[in-house]
Amino acid sequence: MQSALSQILLKGQFLVLLFFLTVNAWYLVLLVSSLLELRRHMLLIADESRHLLLSSTLSPTISILAPAFNEEATIEASLRALLALQYPNLEVIVISDGSKDRTVQVLVERFDLVPVKTIYEQRIKTKPVRSLYRSSTYPSLVVVDKDNGGKADALNVGLSFARGELVCAMDADTLIEADGLQRMIRPFLYETDVVATGGTIRVVNASEVKHGRVVRTSVPTRLLPGVQVVEYLRAFLFGRLGWNRLGGNIIISGAFGLFQRDAVVNAGGYLHDTVGEDMELVLRLKRLSYERAGPGKIAFVPDPVAWTEVPESVKVLGRQRDRWHRGLADVLWRHRRMMFNPRYGVTGLFVFPYYVFVELLAPVIEAVGLIALAVGLATGAVDWTIAGLFYLTAYGLGTALTAFTLILEDLSFHRYETFRDRALLFWWALVENLGYRQMTVYWRLRGLWKFLRGNKDWGSMERKGFRPVTAS
């Protein structure tokens, strides 16, 4: 019995090692790729004078789609910040997704809205629109009140109203930096085959916010938001930037993405019955570009920044990660025929398998490895020292890669300037592997399990609100 178990564990050890080597080799490739891409980007933007080039009347119109559900308390500040974005041809469409509070009334009172006849060109089938408002003082503002149908439905309604050639999908509580759109639009102006661009999402918890703008950045001292700062930096600067150069970005954050309106409409808009609607749309755009031999480049631009509040409680964070993983599983399952399919080029042969094996199945393999380790140790089939060394080796490389991501951030945008912030960033990079990472494995496994059981619940996100400027 003992010998059989030893054999199984040894074989399992081989598989875990193989997985570990493959994943880390990919990470190294991504790190090098992101370094090269970042260098190219920094050279392109050095001493760039955006006002002349990008604040022109010839710039394409951007329609910002801001879905809002029960945002009575924050909608005014969020909308004023959007209206003040530095971009010449801007339209802001707020879509109240059946809010049960006073969201619409607040908008009517504060922005001089008047009701207009509710007709529109329905480009995508959605839940009914109740009423439509235009502002007497803000010509570019459109407010739509509709029946509740979820974020995807609200964005689809927004697509029907959008006049702009480009649409910016965002969350109502996301804070876009004033020049974010000017930066984000570059790939559309510079290349002809771009259908979507994404910017960097950063964690706003602990930073100071004034009039809808982040005025002082700070790394949180609390564990959960602190670790998420490091996670977000890694995901954006290392992951998405790396894939940019390799030609295979398939994720644009739902909190801040810019799309070619017609491409999204022709693809059928956002899907309702998935919790990963943002990734699903991007992957569909990519897939259709191969099938229809049309444009389909997805570009990540590192310097436009949107700030978002991340969960500070284990319960809410767990729900979020569980939902993200369910979304990932759902999207990959829907587009499973892309897997290893040469028809879909780099996406089918490399990116899709990467997302399946490294992102989707990683928690399963990690959990199996941890359980096997525990069993091996308990039965004496695995040597304690070897196990300890293996654990340290496995997580050590991850930490080293995270540390190099911090260097990338420091060499490029260095938003966190103080010694305290640097020390905290590094501290959270170390601490991440001691419990937090294992918790995310559990949440992602839970998400996978729920996906297999057909659960498509969104769960709720409790927010603490932004930290205002402290009086000095």
Place this chain on the structure above:
Amino acid sequence: MISRQLLNIAMFVELGLLVLAVCLFFAHGLWLFFYERRIQRLTALGRDSLAHLATRGTVNLEEIEALRRLPHDVQVIAFLEMSRHLSGAAKERLSFVAGQVGVVDRARKLCDSNRWSRRLRGARILSRLDVVDPLVQRLLLDPHPAVRAQAAEWAGAQPSVTVISAMLKLLADPATQARFAVQNALLRMGAVVAGPLATFLERNSGRAAEAGLRVAESLAEPRFGAAALRLSRTSDVGVRIAAARLLGAVGDAGGAERLIELLEDDDPSVRAAAAQGLGRMQHWKAASLLASRLRDSAWRVRRAAGLALRSIGAPGALFLRRALKGDDAFAADMAQQVLDLPAAAASA
């Protein structure tokens, strides 16, 4: 399978990497801390000297010598920072001082580099300082689109005949970035490009003409009328749309007649552009035709026709009110929505 020795080696390598990363991270932070303070201090010095030199009108050799002694990167930062706030004679003095200090010569060398990033930087410095230099003009033909775009930005402040001619050729540039920069630069040049642009539009078609029409629309000079009329008859939908918009911007009688014809175009986007153009001209004689477009099968045409009627004023409003009582529900709904719009939103 996995030997302890192998794990030990791997761990030491990782530990080494980690230590290296930490050292780099904090060392860079420390360097940045001192570097930024030094740069700030020196830039402030340079900025003060430059402000004196640029506004006073006379050149003090000691101050120029003091600027020369500053590190090169500080000089560039100070000059570029100051260039944003100056124009006219003060900017010319700034460029002169930049020449004396050596900033211009170094930028010229960068423009001659084999590396695109250096050529781009050189072109950016010379653009921001408005330095007239054939080297930058040569970069309009650079193989890298970012460099061509930057050279076009420079050209926006140098409206000579040869520069304008070179820029117009670039309207057919295959790279969107360069084309967009050229359009912007031509716009910045203003009325001086109207003549050459009109000639260009008379002789060209396709993508180049479409790009040129967009510039012409913003300039809205009567001399574009003939070319717009010709281009509004091409088979390219994009060109017809741009031509219709230009006809609306120019607003002459011949243009109005052609726009009325374009209301019957096969393509809905062209019909919508024609309606928009007639509204922009406030061509009240076309009100009844626009009212008939409220029954168009395409939403965008009905919408453009409604907004055009609204912008025409009283005659348009009359037709909109009449449509409210008409037998076509689509026309009535559109008329109602357009009449409901607040004035600011209707003209947006």
